[in-house]
Amino acid sequence: MPWALSVPLLPEESLSSWLVRAALRQGCDPLSLTGATWPTWRIWTRDIDREIPIERMHPLVKVSGISCAEFKKAGMRDDCEKVAGYPIPGTRTWPWLLALGSRNRTRHGGQQVCTLCLGEDSTPYLRRQWRFAWHTGCRFHGVQLIDECPVCKAPIEPHRLSAEDQHLAQCSRCHNDFRKAVCTSPSPEAFRFQVMADHVFEQYTVTFRQASITPADWFSMMAFFMTVIRRAGRRPASPMANALLSLGISVTDCRMPVSGLAFELLPVSERCALLAAVECLLSIGLEETFSALVACNVKTSALHDPRKSPPVMLLPLLSRLSHHPHGPHRRRALPAHRPMSERAVRASWARLKRRMKAEPSS
Known part of the structure; x- marks a missing residue:
């Protein structure tokens, strides 16, 4: 009925x-x-x-x-x-x-x-x-x-x-x-990325380095850059973090995610920080970005998981970086009572707070 x-x-x-x-x-x-x-x-x-x-x-x-x-x-x-x-x-x-x-x-x-x-x-x-x-x-x-x-x-x-x-x-x-609710202003950089992504999403093809690519290719590149920023954030003293810092992007910003959760699971404040960093990379330009990576001697293995292929459109730029082959990772046996690192504790606490939000307080 x-x-x-x-x-x-x-x-x-x-x-x-x-x-x-x-x-x-x-x-x-x-x-x-x-x-x-x-x-x-x-x-x-x-x-x-x-x-x-x-x-x-x-x-x-x-x-x-x-x-x-x-x-x-x-x-x-x-x-x-x-x-x-x-x-x-x-x-x-x-x-x-x-x-x-x-x-x-x-x-x-x-x-x-x-x-x-x-x-x-x-x-x-x-x-x-x-x-x-x-x-x-x-x-x-x-x-x-x-x-x-x-x-x-x-x-x-x-x-x-x-x-x-x-x-x-x-x-x-x-x-x-x-x-x-009292409204707040969005991050200008994250908002510019949103406008750009909306424009790409509405198109059938996008121009990248004088070539036509699909919206899926463009979003794949953006996901790659987010992965680069998050990997640098896990090692703030690494050459990759130094290269980003030379471009004005701080991977130790307090707004950056520490939980290790997928981008699609992050709260709006943490997504803003990541998208703002990606937008900064795009505004600087890929040529200058990869020049900074080369100058800081960043290896291709530091940018992405070698088990996953990077976006095809970025292969010419990635070829400028030196390659450091290595064998399979072996997990080191930890002492029975070794304390967790500060970052590991913060990540566990962030994930716990997210789970606690889903249940009403007693």
């Missing part, structure tokens, strides 16, 4: 946002609505923004009156495969898409919002573009996105709202209204 009240998809709305709004519109919580639609499928244990499997589509089309084509367009798969450049399996982190870090119905992160956009909406809803990992600011209001409740610091989890909450612009834990 169709729902009593129809709920159309709004422009650029994510699938999870629409499902939450549909539930609140019918006067029930999201878990009840999806349980009635799919009695044997626990939809909120997965990232439904990616896509609704075709075999699960028919019951939703029947009750909502929205076509399969519209639901498919609202999913993220086509966009993410354009960025990745290959078909993505459904059981792994998708490149450049924020990961929710799901455990049952709880989330560690992955959702971010612009509070000013929510405040201007007649019906607050979440945009698909906010799930892209390179988005750290709002392109309309010029403010930084938030990825946690400003009051209780809980992850943004609209699927855990109840029928009494009426709209999704609030925290599911403390019910603080996000539209009342």
